[in-house]
């Protein structure tokens with residue numbers, strides 16, 4: 001019998017009351033120093049009825065910072081800020097760790113971005129002064145690769161200190177780990193570049209170092225197979241993910257999280273023996289379906305996913321679980337300008353059911 005979105009499920013040591021996961025979403029509300037602010041505790045507390053919250057992309061070291069006001073987890077003040085968030089939002093939270101690689105700018109991080117190869121993102125990148133042309137990243141040395149892996153492991157330990165139940169290693173959407181996987185961003189000639197078996201090495205080493213630091217049962221991995229976000233052209237998508245999942249399948253990880261999952265294509269239920277979180281491929285950038293993605297999520301559950309993650313529906317509906325359970329209408333998503341702009345508007349001021357007419 002197929003599970004429903006409202007059935008409980010075990011995830012490592014956590015018992016989740018439902019199978020709806022709040023997908024990680026950058027909301028750029030941390031301060032310039034990457035310290036999570038009290039308003040972020042309010043935002044996540046409002047959404048704490050999700051079976052699991054995967055908190056927004058958070059940088060494990062300074063050079064990995066992508067955009068302005070992205071939170072970090074590599075300084076004591078950042079760890080303290082996150083501790084206030086987890087204290088407010090309960091214990092069912094993972095933190096996504098994201099290094100931007102070439103998706104970065106000296107005006108955002110204060111440092112020159114590094115990447116597998118010196119190949120810039122075509123076009124522009126958002127900075128505090130608006131969009132600016134991207135810069136060519138510096139190719140990471142082997143020593144920098146080792147140091148970055150250690151930074152991920154240390155950041156994971158910090159996340160546990162801050163009260164998270166685990167971390168999600170972000171290997172998708174065109175950021176550093178994805179840049180190692182893809183052909184067009186990885187032209188290295190050492191053991192981290194070239195054939196697929198080499199291009200997956202960095203991701204596998206990051207995941208294993210993080211698992212070594214906090215325990216594999218507290219580590220998830222997010223992938224976005226075939227997604228061309230941030231100028232990515234993987235080249236050999238099928239081989240990349242078969243090889244990567246083959247490497248990681250026996251490691252006892254908490255979960256695999258597949259973004260833009262289509263039950264017909266590239267879904268990986270057969271290749272992944274563990275817990276699978278699937279994020280349905282909904283119209284992007286919009287408009288969202290009226291049910292926020294519920295039916296698409298149910299199709300993924302029927303095809304073998306264990307949990308379903310939704311992003312924008314949770315963004316606009318703090319009480320999404322209650323609304324979906326009741327079949328109540330959803331709040332419409334406000335404009336993109338509210339997603340990344342600071343302050344309460346479009347962040348903590350979306351109404352809940354008892355303040356809207358049902």
Ligand SMILES: Cc1cc2nc3c(=O)[nH]c(=O)nc-3n(C[C@H](O)[C@H](O)[C@H](O)COP(=O)(O)O)c2cc1C
Pocket residue numbers: 023024025026027056057096170173222259260279280281282283293309310311312313339
């Ligand atoms: C405002 C916003 C910020 C996002 N930030 C992240 C992020 O930090 N990390 C990530 O892996 N995906 C991020 N995403 C992608 C979401 O996790 C999710 O995959 C996407 O929104 C599709 O799900 P949906 O159709 O339910 O919204 C973001 C999406 C939105 C709308």
